[in-house]
Amino acid sequence: MIALMFGPPGSGKGTQASRVAVRLGIPHVAAGDMLRSEVARDTALGREAKPIMDAGGLVPDDLVVRMIESRLDQPDAANGVLLDGFPRTVPQALALDAMLAARNDRVAWVVSLEVPDDELKTRILKRATTEGRSDDTAEGLAQRLIVYRQDTAPVLEHYRGAGTRIAAINGVGDIDAITERIMQALSHDGVAARTA
Numbered sequence: 001m002i003a004l005m006f007g008p009p010g011s012g013k014g015t016q017a018s019r020v021a022v023r024l025g026i027p028h029v030a031a032g033d034m035l036r037s038e039v040a041r042d043t044a045l046g047r048e049a050k051p052i053m054d055a056g057g058l059v060p061d062d063l064v065v066r067m068i069e070s071r072l073d074q075p076d077a078a079n080g081v082l083l084d085g086f087p088r089t090v091p092q093a094l095a096l097d098a099m100l101a102a103r104n105d106r107v108a109w110v111v112s113l114e115v116p117d118d119e120l121k122t123r124i125l126k127r128a129t130t131e132g133r134s135d136d137t138a139e140g141l142a143q144r145l146i147v148y149r150q151d152t153a154p155v156l157e158h159y160r161g162a163g164t165r166i167a168a169i170n171g172v173g174d175i176d177a178i179t180e181r182i183m184q185a186l187s188h189d190g191v192a193a194r195t196a
């Protein structure tokens, strides 16, 4: 089962995706974490990505698509993954759909985390002091929100148009409560949590 965790920067996608992936028993595949690891290892991809990430822009589609495609080829992804931060553009979504169609698969559902802009700003600036991410600055956030509205929000419309199940979840409140909201929405949709 291929699922997507979708939402603006600071919406808690990463936090919720890692929890929901454990509950579903599938790997959490976070494009931003993979790119940060490339940067930390100073690979060719990391060197290309770093200035773009620091400026709040998007790494070119072909690089990210290749990175995700090779991740989906790993044996632990055979039963599906929860994708976080990918696809972030409509061309990435089309590439993902084609990749999955070649395996007789498709995106099964999308969780869309909804958080107002004021709250996003507060969270990102707080994260800047705790996690030290080099793109967590007021300017970085402003740019990432512009990019989100312009390039990423249309991805949700792409999946809505394709008839994919979309769970719109209120992403404000207690972290545990939000995880439960997501799990409840999925169980309504017939997605079973791992019982063990």
Ligand code: AMP
Binding pocket: 009, 031, 032, 033, 035, 052, 053, 054, 056, 057, 058, 059, 060, 061, 064, 084, 085, 086, 087, 088, 089, 092, 135, 144
């Ligand atoms: P995130 O950890 O999801 O907030 O991602 C951090 C940064 O990594 C983003 O602001 C982008 O610069 C880059 N990035 C992550 N995922 C993608 C993607 N799917 N396409 C392009 N750039 C990405």
